[in-house]
Amino acid sequence: MNLIKSETRITLATKITILRLLMTPVFVLIAIYYINSVRDGHADEKLRWIAAMVFLITCATDALDGYIARVCNDRTKLGTLLDPIADKVLLLSGLIVLTGSWGNCFNPHIPVWYVLLVISRDLILTVGTVIIHMVHGQAEVKPRIVGKIATFFQMGLILWVLFSWPPGSFEWILWMATAFTLVSMVLYLIDGVHQLEKGHTHVVSPPAT
Numbered sequence: 001m002n003l004i005k006s007e008t009r010i011t012l013a014t015k016i017t018i019l020r021l022l023m024t025p026v027f028v029l030i031a032i033y034y035i036n037s038v039r040d041g042h043a044d045e046k047l048r049w050i051a052a053m054v055f056l057i058t059c060a061t062d063a064l065d066g067y068i069a070r071v072c073n074d075r076t077k078l079g080t081l082l083d084p085i086a087d088k089v090l091l092l093s094g095l096i097v098l099t100g101s102w103g104n105c106f107n108p109h110i111p112v113w114y115v116l117l118v119i120s121r122d123l124i125l126t127v128g129t130v131i132i133h134m135v136h137g138q139a140e141v142k143p144r145i146v147g148k149i150a151t152f153f154q155m156g157l158i159l160w161v162l163f164s165w166p167p168g169s170f171e172w173i174l175w176m177a178t179a180f181t182l183v184s185m186v187l188y189l190i191d192g193v194h195q196l197e198k199g200h201t202h203v204v205s206p207p208a209t
């Protein structure tokens with residue numbers, strides 16, 4: 001059984017997670033330079049490919065740091081805190097850059113409504129966690145396979161746009177990503193309600209006088 005160590009030392013897995021955080025603004029900057037080149041009328045396709053490769057490599061570090069932490073049995077509180085933050089920062093940055101007026105520089109591009117759905121789910125999860133922590137004293141966010149699948153399809157959407165692959169299959173990936181994002185949001189809400197109910201059942205009434 002893998003245990004989360006309490007110390008906050010910087011392990012190899014945590015260093016890779018930090019690298020993922022640092023690579024995210026690099027990806028965003030290159031993508032914005034490409035968007036500006038399209039708007040100036042001379043699209044620099046080299047920048048698009050570089051942005052795609054940076055994003056792909058950054059996604060690969062997500063699997064790498066988790067693998068190292070499991071194999072070396074070297075999970076720390078700092079690593080478990082930074083890892084989901086790095087994932088969210090990378091994915092939300094990619095989704096936002098590739099949608100709206102910026103996204104129109106790509107074909108296909110990610111619709112605004114899907115980005116709003118992802119942001120709404122993450123806001124609900126964050127606010128719900130805070131409420132449960134305030135009411136119950138602690139909150140537990142259970143990782144679910146549905147959430148991991150939703151993340152996989154989100155990464156696929158971003159890579160599909162960056163590599164400018166044929167738009168025919170893009171709609172299918174978009175609807176799969178939408179379905180798993182919605183299901184994961186519902187499951188997180190159910191978990192939150194159960195935790196709140198569990199907190200209320202453990203409230204001890206004061207003795208009668």
